[in-house]
Amino acid sequence: MKKTDVIIIGAGASGLMTAYTLAKAGKTVTVLEARNRIGGRINTVKENFSGPTELGAEFVHGDLPVTLNLLKEAGIDACDVGFEMWQSHNGTFKQSEEFVEGWDGFLEKLNKLQSDMPLLDFLEHNFSGARYDKMRSQIENYVAGYDTADFRDASAFALRNEWNHEDEDAQHRVDGGYGKMINYLANECRNAGNEIHTNTTAREVRWKANAVQVMAANGTIYEAGKVIVALPLGVLQAPDNAEGAITFNPPIEQQKQAIHNMGFGSVIKILLEFDEIFWEKETICANLSNMGFLFSDEAIPTYWTQSPAHSPLLTGWLGGPPAFAEKGTSDEAILQMAIASLANIFKTGQEQLQNKLIAWHVANWTAEPFTRGSYAYDKVKSPEARKVLLKPVATTIYFAGEYLYDGPAMGTVEAALTSGKNVAESILAKK
Template sequence: MPFSEVDVVVVGAGAAGLAAARELGRRGISAVVVEARGRMGGRAHTVLSDGGHPADLGCGWLHSADRNPWCAIAEGLGLEIDRNPPDWGQGSVGRRIGREAMTDWAEAMERFWDLIDRVGDAGPDRSVADLLPAGDRWLPRFEAVIGYISGAEPGALSAVDLVRYADTGVNWRVASGYGTLVARAGAGVHVSLDTPVTSVDLTGPRIVLTTPKGELCGRAVILTVPPPLLDGEAIRFTPPLPEKIEAARALPMGYVAKLFLEVVEGSGCLWDLEPDTQVPGALDGARTGLYHLEPLGRPLIEAYYGGALALDLERAGAEAMEDFAVGELSGLFGSSVRRHLKPVAASGWAADPWSLGAYSYAVPGGADRRADLVLPVDGRLFFAGEACSRDSYSTTHGAYLTGIDAAAAAAAVIRPDGSRP
């Protein structure tokens, strides 16, 4: 790619970057998106099983679907949305432990969340672990749930940040995969793949970005990389941006791992549960998975892990993750299930050099750092991505909305009067 000039350079072809580029195009402002990976979508990534069934290794649920902008985009692209709600395993838990214990479990979950909610939006902030009653029978189960939600253990999490997260409780799915949707949304956007940015120079009248394919020059830049890429200085800034590094360190990436297994054709009925049932691997420990059986009626199992367990499994490799999953599934449904399952794919977000984790969380005392992270620099360098969202962090729609906001801010710099070319 020769040296070229555009109005805006967008770094990252994930949900935030593609949203920003689409919005800039709508406003008649030239933009190019540079993406380090060889594909679009970022942490939204759909693969296919041998049987041709979509499997989302990244985001999978349209959270807050009743106000999630990706729903309208999906419909505009002609992609089917499944509106059946999940129960996050509650049905299978009730069947497993009985009505009385299930009532006790539900009441405990409500107590735990109430303790966190009492911290309020303004704090003073504390870790989530500081708020939970030690020795409670159901505490390990709640710790597992926190790991699924945040990708980290309660002791590492800001309670204020968790309270600020806003969700309507409506969760839908894209039948062909969330990753498919995000990648399809990039059609028509000028994207250069396999183009990591290694430096950003703000000292001249235009911002200069260095990539292995050459230099790019723009009047403004929208940066959508995850916080660790700022904290680790994967991108060199001239002049340096110590305030961004400090913000990034307060917003590390949580760990979530996924494994998909395919049910071998002709296996018959392996469990006495309806398709789309979710089953926890264990109820008495935090280091356990959540298993989605036959999602959307397909012959798959989606295994989901969070926090330290997710990191350990990803580091151990796909085969170790498969062994762990089949071990828990055998404990649930008998050892015979082993011969009826074959691996499809496993995630590896912790080792991915362009994400270094699944999505952001705030450390205790770090909730307000999201506002610091999103602040523009020099009136020309803008930031977007799920970590920049105050109340929709960790979600694809949160990333999208910050991308739209960044595009609007960049557009105001390029054409202060709002004119079009």
């Protein structure tokens, strides 16, 4: 087996960005990917649907420098996304971006918090009692839906930082899908003479200073001077005997504990393409022609369109603990949950909606063994855990991933790309 400078475990955005950056600098790399495809939580598909459809990451959430610069370098356009936010409650539609009753007062008190604590503890200390029941429920749903997080252990400081730096006015989609960016990174890596092996599950990392052997489930052994572990946090948190889990020999106990001090959310994404854009029909008692997002109280509560494009594709979203609770539910049952939710929202029959459906896909990322969730969120101990994981083990074992990013774009492709780029540059700086 050919020995390379660096082995990268995981061919998602972070792993491929690491490989791309190292390859550009003349380093040799081998990328190992357990799935039968590259991209990780980016998965742009064309089968069944009328156009490129994102089963995973979809938006560029803001004017994010690493993502937009990479797209520009690759010659891939990103289009601005403008849309209206609507809410459907008790049978009525309302255009509104206010999700939490008493939000300003809540955020004002949160900004005065001196010591970090789980968000639930903050709410119980400051907004207890029946008169705040609705607000607490709305905040819980917001944290679950947007951050895919559990407010029982999510860091109040981290959420405060996110909410104070939201850039909702700048939203983009990648023309043709994020898969084009992934293919660009992979092709650049291969064109430099490097290999990306799919269907190759790394099971064990045997290491000593500046010497690594990675044992794959198929029995192949890969050797390098260094290894970069670019797996999703959910996989790193999995038990040693779980599918996709990886062990280290000798063990790295400090890093293992740090991994478990970070939060990883849950999500199920439902793609639904209909034979017409039924939500724009005049029979609906609201003008939804520019609707981007729709929020409701249904079992599948959140939907979005392809606005500003007028497309018959609706995307359903279930995040946080409610998604985890449905981890073992069949795709067909989740589809029926979505159909029932839409039927309730739009006051129509489930059978009628089902007959209008021409393509669908349930992306249950929480049940997917090589992902095991959505994206990271901070717990109270996460900042210290991140410091541990950002330090290489004997300049030999490195970690990369969106969970290691510390900034307002947490949980995004930008976070993954930034982490991968930073790890590669730290290795290159130690010549």
